[in-house]
Amino acid sequence: MYPPRFRYLRAESTEHVLDVLAELGADARVLAGGASLIPQLKYRSVSPSPSVLVDLGWLDDLRGTSRVDGQLRVGAMTRHVEAGADDVLAEVAPGARDAARSIGDPQVRNMGTIGGGLAAVEATGDWGPVLVAAGGSVHAVSRDGERDVLANDLFAGPLLTTLRPDELMTEVRFPVMAGRSGSAHAKLMIRAVTALGSCSIALAIDAADRITWAGVGVGGLTPYPMSVPEAAAVLVGQPMSPELATEAKSALSAALGSHTDVKTSAAHRRGIAGSLFVEALDAAYARAAVAGVAPITEEGAS
């Protein structure tokens, strides 16, 4: 399968990309890893079809992680496999590590990037729910300036972000939560191609083990990654209990609505969402509970 004709340009720098996007706007698209965009181009489902493809593959300054100003910043061209192996990401956002390691299969993880995965807005994408749950954002740059877009405000619809055609996503930013925090990403998949859904949760607890903050994101169960503040609201201010989990799970179910498609029915989706929610909640809470606890020394527990 082949996409419609386009002209190819290798990006030499971020500045070069911004110049091209400023000139061509929606006629151009950037190519990150290609793991999402190339199949879409081959299926001819990208609309409008780009006249120019700008290959970001050599922009090494868009790869890697750094900790700046209370944020963990992940370069948009960081491959999923690199994100999944990053120790800082694992510490700050363990749910993100879960997600990175679950995407697709080894080959797809070697090819795809966090920026490309977010920009593709595939219903079953993993980074969307993770970033939504974490209250994270993406950093977008253009000739007109820079801005941060909250994950909640990033997805306009299937395969569509709210970024302008002249904007380049350069970084994905996770807030570093102080104190006892944890996150987890639960996913249902039968091999890579039949990812049925995911639920991502990030939360923080206080010294009395009460939940002080929570974020909930779902993927694959709605047309595009979705935040579920209704479920998060049930959790905040409460100590963990099975009853709390059940109540929050009901709020999640109600919020999911009646999305049905060829893969599965609305009722099945609500069931999947509920199971994944409880799994992610238990794991996120367990991680928060041990966060900030002194590690066991070689001599034994202190």
Next chain:
Amino acid sequence: MIGDERVNVTVEVNGQQRSGEVDVRMLLIDFLREELSLTGAHIGCDSTNCGACTVLLDGRSIKSCTMFAPQVQGRQIRTVEGLADGETLNPLQQAFHDNNALQCGYCTPGMLMSATHLLEQNPEPSPQEIRQAISGNLCRCTGYAFIVDAIEAAAAEARGA
């Protein structure tokens, strides 16, 4: 006009410099098969699922049906043709032969490249790790068990076990 419609792609394949002048949309799998006559990598699904097109790019397994040829300019690729030494199968290939790890052989080059990548990263993989490593490669014939056995056997032999 910005951009090119055709480019010259020069890439190191199995240790040799190879090149071709192609339409920028040419998929890497077609570049390997049609331009370079390396027909070991196969097209099974053309949709990023089956992994029959798997080759190694700068040491990492990738699906070549989901890459355009210009994306590998100046990089290093290894294909199944680079495994054997002349007529002598390498230990991984020999293990596939000895363990009945192929029937029709269509998935096999992709399996071999994914296994090669695994063993270079992890010389002592558990059966679960092996299954994870080949989770991007579909096989319709064998039921996978003998493939896992073959990879395990090759790893053991390499460790002198």
